[in-house]
Amino acid sequence: MMPPELNLRVLPRTVQQEAVDKLRLAIFSGVFEPGSRLIESNLCLRLGISRPSLREALRSLAAERLIDIVPNRGPSIPALTWEEVTAIYEARELLEVEAVGRCAERISNEQLDALEKSLSAFEAAALSNDGLARITTAADFYSIILANCGNPILEEIHRGLVARISLFRSRSMSLKGRAMSSLTEMREIYEAIAAHDEKAARKASRKHVLKAMAAAKKSMPPPD
Amino acid sequence: MMPPELNLRVLPRTVQQEAVDKLRLAIFSGVFEPGSRLIESNLCLRLGISRPSLREALRSLAAERLIDIVPNRGPSIPALTWEEVTAIYEARELLEVEAVGRCAERISNEQLDALEKSLSAFEAAALSNDGLARITTAADFYSIILANCGNPILEEIHRGLVARISLFRSRSMSLKGRAMSSLTEMREIYEAIAAHDEKAARKASRKHVLKAMAAAKKSMPPPD
DNA sequence: ATTGAAAGAATGTCTGACAATCGGGTTGAC
């Protein structure tokens, strides 16, 4: 039998959505220089879509805060300041610690297995030199935690925050040293969750986010 | 002299932005039935703008989660379920408690005065029968707190969350009883902040959000 | 060097059009 709450609707992918996804991915991977302007006509050509469709996609990204749009000057990649990055990491800490704590209390054995697997995958990526794999496997790890915290809103907000600092994350994750520290910290989180020890899980999670913030800031221009 | 960090840029208001603001306001005030579809051609006529501009505005609202857009079926007002409302209030609690706690530690005397004034304004609204005034004055109160928590990201996320449950808030705030309880709870928060007592402020804030959630849920269909 | 004007580039906005899709109602078969 089929669980009735399962959503079976297949969402047709529109041109506009494809454009949002592709642009998001491009921004993540640092195709555009922070602070640089995005020219509509260029993007239309590169994406092979019309200007109205592109502009709809840009409005979506602007609402996600992945690009800035200034009237009469058009869209640009935000150049995050030291203060903004700090604020984002602080918010991420608040949400992620809470999610990890909740997750420790309620995760199923099945999902725990999946979490362990994703940790192994990250370990493999950390040992290799595949920077992209490190990012994606780490994202899987968080994703499982956030999906099991019992609150989809926390998950949604967390995803948005991590997206906005993805550039700094990929920079620091490209350093093998940082990847290995991350691995240790994430294993600590996993152990605490597996033991259903909420307090330890929160503590490990807080430590992890703070270290990630410190690592990210090393790749930033100093705050004057 | 002029403080150099002050942003003097005047943002020209575009048709698209006007549309977003007007639609947001309309959604807040319950002009559209939850679950009802929004027909593009209708909205174009009512707003007096073209379809491309409207569609850009709709994409913005969709990214804010104020409307749903299903491909080939267009935009509609989300009909929030019991679970979603719970999740939003839980997230709001997490953020608001943190913001209130931080605010208690760092607010300036000047801003404290402003906070007191906004509390008085809410008191007047609570005693009157002006439901709209209750919402706006209460929003001012939170806004001052969130603006003084030292983290603009928390402010931004909180605003988004409150927007999504504005319908339920306006329903419960239209009840004089709920407005008077809110007043008591908010006064408690204010007193704790004025005393720079972070712990008491957090406690009062948590109580306030939990009571608001309970009040909101009374105006909802039961969770099956 | 500062100011001012002019040219070029890019955005904001609209009109109009057409194909694809969805929802509902009608028809027809059993």
Added chain:
DNA sequence: GTCAACCCGATTGTCAGACATTCTTTCAAT
């Protein structure tokens, strides 16, 4: 009468093209 298939109007997805407005840059003049 029930159920299925079918068809049609309504609505959305997408594009092309156009034009006024605004920004940026260049260049000349004071």
